[in-house]
Amino acid sequence: MERMSLMNKVIMSASNISVRFGGLWAVKDVNMEVETNQVHGVMGPNGAGKSTFLNVLSGLQQPSNGYLKISNQKIVKGKPWKMTELGLSRSFQTVRLLPEMSVLENVLVGGHLYASKNPLNILLRTKKYRNTEKVLTEKACDLLRMMGIEAKADQKITGLSLQERRRVEIARSLMTEPRILLLDEPCAGLNPHETDKIAQMILTIKSRGISVILVEHNVRMILSISDKILVLDHGRKIAEGSPTDITKDEGVIKAYLGGAAHA
Amino acid sequence: MFSQMVVNGLANGALYALIALGLTLIYGVMNLSNFAQGEFAMVGAFAAYFLKQLHMGYLLTVILSFAVAGVVGLICYFLAFYPLRRSNPLNMMLSSMGVSIFLVNLSQYIFSPTPKVVETPFSDQSIQILGVYLSEQRLLIVIVSLVLCGLTYWVLERSKFGRSVRAASIDPDTAMLYGIPTNKISMITFVVGVALTGIAGALTAPIYNVFPTMGISLTLKAFVVVVLGGMGNIVGAILGGFIIGLIESFSAGYISTGFQDAIVFTILFLVLIFRPQGILSKVRGEKV
Amino acid sequence: MTRARKIYFLAIAAICIFGVYGSLYLQNLYLLRVAILAVITAILALSVDILVGYTGQISLGQAGFFGIGAYVMGILNTNFHLPFWISLVFAILFTGFVGFVLGLPTTKLKGHFLGIATMGFGVIVNGVLNNWTSVTGGPNGIRGIETPYFFSISLEYGNYFLGFALASLFVVILLIFLIVHSPIGRAWRCLRQDEITAYVAGINVYKYKLIAFMLSGGIAGYAGSLFAGYMTFISPETFDLNQSISLITTVIMGGSGTLLGPLLGTAILSFVNEWLRNFSELRLVIYGFILVTMITLLPEGIYPFFKRKILFFFTSKKKKRSIETEGSNGKDVVNE
Ligand SMILES: Nc1ncnc2c1ncn2[C@@H]1O[C@H](COP(=O)(O)OP(=O)(O)OP(=O)(O)O)[C@@H](O)[C@H]1O
Ligand SMILES: [Mg+2]
Numbered sequence: 001m002e003r004m005s006l007m008n009k010v011i012m013s014a015s016n017i018s019v020r021f022g023g024l025w026a027v028k029d030v031n032m033e034v035e036t037n038q039v040h041g042v043m044g045p046n047g048a049g050k051s052t053f054l055n056v057l058s059g060l061q062q063p064s065n066g067y068l069k070i071s072n073q074k075i076v077k078g079k080p081w082k083m084t085e086l087g088l089s090r091s092f093q094t095v096r097l098l099p100e101m102s103v104l105e106n107v108l109v110g111g112h113l114y115a116s117k118n119p120l121n122i123l124l125r126t127k128k129y130r131n132t133e134k135v136l137t138e139k140a141c142d143l144l145r146m147m148g149i150e151a152k153a154d155q156k157i158t159g160l161s162l163q164e165r166r167r168v169e170i171a172r173s174l175m176t177e178p179r180i181l182l183l184d185e186p187c188a189g190l191n192p193h194e195t196d197k198i199a200q201m202i203l204t205i206k207s208r209g210i211s212v213i214l215v216e217h218n219v220r221m222i223l224s225i226s227d228k229i230l231v232l233d234h235g236r237k238i239a240e241g242s243p244t245d246i247t248k249d250e251g252v253i254k255a256y257l258g259g260a261a262h263a
Numbered sequence: 264m265f266s267q268m269v270v271n272g273l274a275n276g277a278l279y280a281l282i283a284l285g286l287t288l289i290y291g292v293m294n295l296s297n298f299a300q301g302e303f304a305m306v307g308a309f310a311a312y313f314l315k316q317l318h319m320g321y322l323l324t325v326i327l328s329f330a331v332a333g334v335v336g337l338i339c340y341f342l343a344f345y346p347l348r349r350s351n352p353l354n355m356m357l358s359s360m361g362v363s364i365f366l367v368n369l370s371q372y373i374f375s376p377t378p379k380v381v382e383t384p385f386s387d388q389s390i391q392i393l394g395v396y397l398s399e400q401r402l403l404i405v406i407v408s409l410v411l412c413g414l415t416y417w418v419l420e421r422s423k424f425g426r427s428v429r430a431a432s433i434d435p436d437t438a439m440l441y442g443i444p445t446n447k448i449s450m451i452t453f454v455v456g457v458a459l460t461g462i463a464g465a466l467t468a469p470i471y472n473v474f475p476t477m478g479i480s481l482t483l484k485a486f487v488v489v490v491l492g493g494m495g496n497i498v499g500a501i502l503g504g505f506i507i508g509l510i511e512s513f514s515a516g517y518i519s520t521g522f523q524d525a526i527v528f529t530i531l532f533l534v535l536i537f538r539p540q541g542i543l544s545k546v547r548g549e550k551v
Numbered sequence: 552m553t554r555a556r557k558i559y560f561l562a563i564a565a566i567c568i569f570g571v572y573g574s575l576y577l578q579n580l581y582l583l584r585v586a587i588l589a590v591i592t593a594i595l596a597l598s599v600d601i602l603v604g605y606t607g608q609i610s611l612g613q614a615g616f617f618g619i620g621a622y623v624m625g626i627l628n629t630n631f632h633l634p635f636w637i638s639l640v641f642a643i644l645f646t647g648f649v650g651f652v653l654g655l656p657t658t659k660l661k662g663h664f665l666g667i668a669t670m671g672f673g674v675i676v677n678g679v680l681n682n683w684t685s686v687t688g689g690p691n692g693i694r695g696i697e698t699p700y701f702f703s704i705s706l707e708y709g710n711y712f713l714g715f716a717l718a719s720l721f722v723v724i725l726l727i728f729l730i731v732h733s734p735i736g737r738a739w740r741c742l743r744q745d746e747i748t749a750y751v752a753g754i755n756v757y758k759y760k761l762i763a764f765m766l767s768g769g770i771a772g773y774a775g776s777l778f779a780g781y782m783t784f785i786s787p788e789t790f791d792l793n794q795s796i797s798l799i800t801t802v803i804m805g806g807s808g809t810l811l812g813p814l815l816g817t818a819i820l821s822f823v824n825e826w827l828r829n830f831s832e833l834r835l836v837i838y839g840f841i842l843v844t845m846i847t848l849l850p851e852g853i854y855p856f857f858k859r860k861i862l863f864f865f866t867s868k869k870k871k872r873s874i875e876t877e878g879s880n881g882k883d884v885v886n887e
Contacts, residue, residue, distance in 0.1 A: 350850045352662065532656065
């Protein structure tokens, strides 16, 4: 622990984040610091507010209270695309891909920030334009290769299995060149073998210098690959620490594991 | 002068409320922006005109106009909307525009574009209430509209059928899982929705005359009313009807009749910008 | 560019040149008039397609842009005696600007609400054209608009005008093609299918919708000016709600989100319209009926339907099976 905090810099912090839906606090006073080169696990029972918390981090949900800081810059009313520009990218609990586009195009969409959008370049198809498009396409192909689905690049999304869709979504997120990648239950609905593969992939992503915030119900998986874990229950933070700390935490065992003290 | 405008506004408002009620019901259940809604007022008005020619009593023709508009609605439903029930809302909307063109021009072909007069035992006699003149016909419109709106509201809120309608409009798929026959509900809602509009047509016939294109501006007004009240919101539609009736009456009185539509739509814009969910409804965000 | 693509482009360029050239030989004056109006409608239909097809924004007020374009031309040309070409530039810029202003509030709206708002825009524009008599001439419209010279060729001759209109159409097609097959077009298609995906991909959804509104408005304004220049007389009734509705149905019927669809839709509807003249009184009754039938039978649009059928015809049996299963999956996803 000590050594790590010396090495790792905080790149994003969330302070006192609260979100209210009508009479319900989906998230209440949650603080979090995201460090470079770490996998941050977020755990909690159903309805604990994990997805809502990720929505706040990615700008899709304005918090009722609290604020975010990225590289010491305070974010007020962060628009989702601004958050992407600032280096955040995410996947969704229910996969969001574009059904009318091919796999490759779906990934290319993620390269929007780096594409050439100057009207003059577009209309004249200048060399610069063609080059950036080519570089982007190559990058997208590389990512698909990394995800192990380059063979399906030209297929429509509708022909893909859930696991493959999840991979396309992660490839699209990586295409935005994030510093922090938010994954909302990337293993939900997958079998143990597929889960292991995704876990492996997350470690590869981490090794590329990208921090990962991972929401996951699969306890074994999240404990095995996270460096630090945050546990939410009823919108509140009930524990935070290394995986070993978390498994020993009384509150967590009670709330999350429902009293069954084996983890 | 002022109170006269208020009264006229309220009388027109009752009418708009009735038409908007049908429109909003249909929108809620079928997710259809029915651009042919006003045409059913025209159908109802022509039904009243035609039946009047057969020497029927006015009130009877009003009741029958409900049936005529309903039957025409049923035919349209099966030809133009039922086949598209799984398609996207835009196609349904265009289909309703096709229905509108068809109905307007068919009645132009059958009845010619010249406005027709429908006689009513109430038309000439004005009664004075607190210094304001209100013709009996307008009073009739207000009363019938309010009764029908109230009745519809009561059915929706209190009856088993009404509960099914509300369930189908909130979430058709889940409603289907609970054994609610959503297709049948759609059909009944559509038919009743346009039949109510048919009555509205028969009621205005003596005041504004009857002509094939009379429905078009009614459709536009009804849409403004529905947006104002919140799409799919029944109480909102009724309230919105009166608001638009009043605004229209004032803008005709103080500004000019020519700009009436432009003013109504400018208000629509303001509502869409500042309260897109309508004056009564709450915002519902998309859950990610 | 691959070789096949090069050939493809050359072929299209050849068609364009022959089209423009061939228009000079059309003798029948009636056909000439129908053709010119159809070409202007095609430009309008493409402008609608930018919003409806490529960006997924319903536009029920396109006649508003069309009308503004025509009236800017009319007013500048007759009241201020500006030459046609200068008025044209103003008309395009102004309608583009109007598209921007309309987009500011309406980009926040979706689906039915957007439809009603754009419809409101059309109605308001029509109301202004009809009632602001001192500037627009009210219901009487504007007369005596100049038909331009193209360098030294007077476009008063129908043939030359048709050639010019066709050339304009091809330029518009090229323009749309280049934009749609670029990151801008990709952003449009993305936000059409799912705005939240667009957000997380870093796309400023409102900005790209605004671009679509401006471009669509500008192109419709261009069509308006062309119309004014050809007719030399304009009045509000051309630019009413019916016009907007007819334009959007043209696009949907032909196949939205494609370049050929709106062209096909325009061709078919123009033909149907002329053919229906034989039925005089019943004309619009049949028109409405055809509309409903086409939409209920081919909701995806004529061009995509036939394209699918033809492609399917030419694919191998094995592939066919996979396409079939994929197709059924696809439907589920879209309906979700
Ligand atoms: N848009 C919304 N409107 C109202 N309530 C919401 C909305 N989104 C989430 N909620 C509520 O907020 C609470 C937290 O939801 P959230 O989706 O964040 O939980 P979660 O931890 O991601 O659960 P799960 O493990 O099931 O994904 C839940 O009670 C949920 O019903
Ligand atoms: Mg969740």
